[in-house]
Amino acid sequence: MKGIEESKGISRRSFIGGASLAALGASLAGTGLLGGCAPEPRAAAPATAEREALASTGAQGLSGTSAYAQINPQDWDFTTNSIADLASTTMASELAIGTVTMKNRFIKTAATSGVCNDEQQAVAYFGNIAKGGIGGVFVEGSYCLCEEVERRYSSSSMGPDTRLYIDESPLAAIVEEVHSAGVPVFVQMKWGTPGIVYTWGNTPAEGSQTRASELTDEDIAFFIKDVADSAKKLQAIGFDGVELNCAGDNVPAWFLSRLRNDRPADDAYGPATFENRTRFVAECIQGIKAACGADFPVQVRMNGIEENDSPCGQSAFASPVEEVCELAKLLEAAGADSFHLILGVFENHEAQFLGDGFFGGFGLDGTNGFGTFFDFSRHFGGHLDGSHSGVGLMLGAAAIVKQAVSVPVGAATYMDPAIAPDFFEEAVSSGKIDFLFMNRPVANADPDYPTKFFENRIEDIRPCCRCLHCAADFSNHLGVMEGCRVNACKARAFTEAMPEGYEPLAAEGQKKVMVVGGGPAGMEAARVCAERGYEVALYEKSGSLGGLLSFAELVKGRHENLGLLRDWMARAAEAAGVAVTTGTEVTAETVAAEAPDVVILATGGSRAELGWQGTDATPVYSINDFMAAELGENVVVAGFNAQAYDVAQYLLAYGKKVTMVAADPIEGLGKGQSTKMLAFTTPGYFAAGGRALAESAIESVGEGTVSVRTGTGTLIELPCDAVVDASDMLPNTGLADELSGMSVVTVGDCADPWDIQAAIATANLAARAC
CATH class of the missing domain: 3.20.20.70 (Aldolase class I)
Structure with a gap:
């Protein structure tokens, strides 16, 4: 039982990366999951062909094997594009509403914008959408x-x-x-x-x-x-x-x-x-x-x-x-x-x-x-x-x-016709529908969506993640209830946080900027700095960019378009002129040799050592090792954060009996997910048999059991075949501490571990300020 023996005493490492994931096979190698800026993780249990298939199924966005996953099984074969020129499609044609002619079939629907109380914000918001090629507003x-x-x-x-x-x-x-x-x-x-x-x-x-x-x-x-x-x-x-x-x-x-x-x-x-x-x-x-x-x-x-x-x-x-x-x-x-x-x-x-x-x-x-x-x-x-x-x-x-x-x-x-051009063109051209009423993809994520689409530049469209952070997100970490995960300008342009508006100010003078870390925060910071006119070099320890986005796509499936976001961010950074170096670990000596004017650290969060040991019957796996392991039927997930929540739902979808355990109050379940998304998914999680023990802590791991101390002080014993440690990440400021005396900024999980939206927003704001 080599895998179980190796799992004992695993260190909790940075959430990104994991050599154990190489065991998932070539089907996952292209996802960027092997990337990361944290210390090199050690190997975990080797994968069987069955586990490889299971993990790659998740990567393809299918539904899972549980009974609940079979109610509405998902099929992504419809996301095709065989159209040579999107400008010649029916979607690009004019059509009138009464006496008024719409420029094309993409219409910005009326929806809460979050900017109705400020004229400058409102005019810029709707003006950007109109200039982006929409058919009507x-x-x-x-x-x-x-x-x-x-x-x-x-x-x-x-x-x-x-x-x-x-x-x-x-x-x-x-x-x-x-x-x-x-x-x-x-x-x-x-x-x-x-x-x-x-x-x-x-x-x-x-x-x-x-x-x-x-x-x-x-x-x-x-x-x-x-x-x-x-x-x-x-x-x-x-x-x-x-x-x-x-x-x-x-x-x-x-x-x-x-x-x-x-x-x-x-x-x-x-x-x-x-x-x-x-x-x-x-x-x-x-x-x-x-x-x-x-x-x-x-x-x-x-x-x-x-x-x-x-x-x-x-x-x-x-x-x-x-x-x-x-x-x-x-x-x-x-x-x-x-x-x-x-x-x-x-x-x-x-x-x-x-x-x-x-x-x-x-x-x-x-x-x-x-x-x-x-x-x-x-x-x-x-x-x-x-x-x-x-x-x-x-x-x-x-x-x-x-x-x-x-x-x-x-x-x-x-x-969102960029997701499936053939699918939507057929719907319009065959007369099933006349107009595609759109909001978040054009109003929040990318106002230039229609222009890019009809110019056959779908890959340049910044994708909407459907994460619902834009919809009255009352628990938003940064206090922006109508923001956007992928577009930090939404709800910030022309506010105190971003008084210059949507476009970052051009650089005054030349600066050499070094960005360390190729996750969402690093890619965003590098792109914005380059667009301002700085000389920017981005360093990533792993062989590809993506960081957390690749793992998140695996456990979430394709619903949130995170693979598309990863690819867009990488392309956008390089198109802006960012010099990207992968496969290079950055140390204080590396920074000193490059002599940058500004260092932006986006190295992701870190994790402390485990507080408990696994056993032969109940091994403990880190969050980036669990997909390659035989977990058994009963799984305990330690943590209430967004990553733990996604892992728990993923396991539930594959028929596991899942219990989440954390010191947080129950209101903290899924923290980092948007308020509205949790309103849908949390009842579903519990209905499908998921459990959550709040204000509780794992005291020990036994042979086929886990002992949990609840908020009332009661010690309960749960049947458990494996523990997945997804406890909260910690700031990762070690390199920053070594660079005293230099102009250093930490962004994303490196500074304050939370979620993708916060990582991108803090990186964007830091790049505008440097």
């Missing part, structure tokens, strides 16, 4: 609600009009900026946004119940008139059209949905007939047309298909796609010029626009935030293809609605 409704168009309303006690004046908002400046790029711009008229309190005539004292009965007839009349008046003001500002948000939790959706339309059966706005259900929205459309002219475009955003997620599948009042077709036909007759379809799910608000969360846990595809799982072959009428990790999830439903109406139909749910 839809501005989020937060501007209308929070500042200048809507009013907080109570029919019983009207009170003063609390609206700010139109000229106090940034909307006029946004319109001018977007139009200067030759791009049409619409604005979403949105209701029901969190933080905005509406008191309707029948709203109960404890707050809104999101039911149509809350509105009296007087409320309805006021609402319809106010929509028309507001649209007229928006038209005067210069908007080319409006989008009525009649989806999700917004007021108009209360009337379209049978679940929320609880008005009497004989009520003119009640649920008894399709005509009555659509009457409220139809009269809003007609009011806008009367106020703004018949040629002023009105797009309707509505649930394209509905399903209940709590309790899962009990959907007697959910609208199947066939009902949506009937509703859409009546709204088209009322004057709707186009439709924007989203996923209609109840109870879990974020699921309506963050469908990525369904697929965020490796092997837990379909988890809905309530500890239950959608089976996409059955739920939603079987019209959604859940085998592509949520990419283009709404295409099936959109195709059915499109056949029912004569106006353009678009849909959201991770529309």
Whole structure:
């Protein structure tokens, strides 16, 4: 039992790298997993052919072998591109919404930007998207609600009009900026946004119940008139059209949905007939047309298909796609010029626009935030293809609605054609869908996405990671709730942290910058320094760049596009002129010989010695050795951090019985993952049998057991065939300490171990400041 003997007393090393991973075979050699700047790890258990296959399956982004992983098995064969010239595709062609022609089929959908309270930020944000080649821009409704168009309303006690004046908002400046790029711009008229309190005539004292009965007839009349008046003001500002948000939790959706339309059966706005259900929205459309002219475009955003997620599948009042077709036909007759379809799910608000969360846990595809799982072959009428990790999830439903109406139909749910050009071109060219409504890939990750795409430079597109750090990430380590993992400028440009805006300032004078470490922090720092005009050399100890990204892709699968991110960062650094040297360990003597003006250390975090020994029956493996080992059925994972959480889900997907143990409180489970992603994946983890012992510590490892001291002081014994040590990393400042007297900056896990987003952000800011 050579592997078990070697595992005893393993040192906890830097998270990146691992000679033991060579045993996974040539299938993993190209991932960069062997890289790293930490001390050379020792060998662990040799891999069997079975373990090689298992690990390489994870690398390919498949689902795992557990029963839960088979509910929605994943297939990545759709990610192909056989198109010689993307500029000649249907996706690149123009199409009109009413009287307004969109430049191409990529449309920036209205979504929370996090910049609506600052005109400089907002104008630059939308301006960058417009200049990046997008076909059309839809501005989020937060501007209308929070500042200048809507009013907080109570029919019983009207009170003063609390609206700010139109000229106090940034909307006029946004319109001018977007139009200067030759791009049409619409604005979403949105209701029901969190933080905005509406008191309707029948709203109960404890707050809104999101039911149509809350509105009296007087409320309805006021609402319809106010929509028309507001649209007229928006038209005067210069908007080319409006989008009525009649989806999700917004007021108009209360009337379209049978679940929320609880008005009497004989009520003119009640649920008894399709005509009555659509009457409220139809009269809003007609009011806008009367106020703004018949040629002023009105797009309707509505649930394209509905399903209940709590309790899962009990959907007697959910609208199947066939009902949506009937509703859409009546709204088209009322004057709707186009439709924007989203996923209609109840109870879990974020699921309506963050469908990525369904697929965020490796092997837990379909988890809905309530500890239950959608089976996409059955739920939603079987019209959604859940085998592509949520990419283009709404295409099936959109195709059915499109056949029912004569106006353009678009849909959201991770529309990212750079992932699968053939797949999306076929959807558009065959008439399944007219527009691809996109947000995060263009608004956050890369505003130049459309231009790069249609210039056949897909490899130059900075990929969205679908990590949901951009969506109200309340536990964000750096305090940026609407940021972006891959683009440090998002939510920082023109703030105190980044007053210069999106573009880093050109260097003043010449500097020789030495970056040590080729993980995400090192590659980001090197690229930004080079783009500023400095002479930059990047040194990586291993034979390839990537660091943590390669390991993260293995345990997460392909959902978060981390392999694409690694490749983009490496190419971007070299394209900026960074001189890259791999296979070289940097010491203080190396730095002295190079004599740089600035040293940026991105050498990753380190790990202390293990606090316990393994046994023959229960070996202990480090986090970078476990894939090459026979772990048995019961596995204990030490740690609650993002890496430990990913490892635990990976093992669970392959049928292991997993228990996580950490000193952290339970709120720390998955720390480093985004708040919204955890809201989906954590219930799924527990539903699939995963356990987590918070405020606890492993005291000893026995023969087939582990003893754990809980927060109450109780000592419990768990069956355990292997322990994976994924305890928190520590700062790795040894080299920095040796370079006293030089200009040295530590970034990423080297300075403060946390997550990929923090590594990239700290590196970007450091490079701008040096």
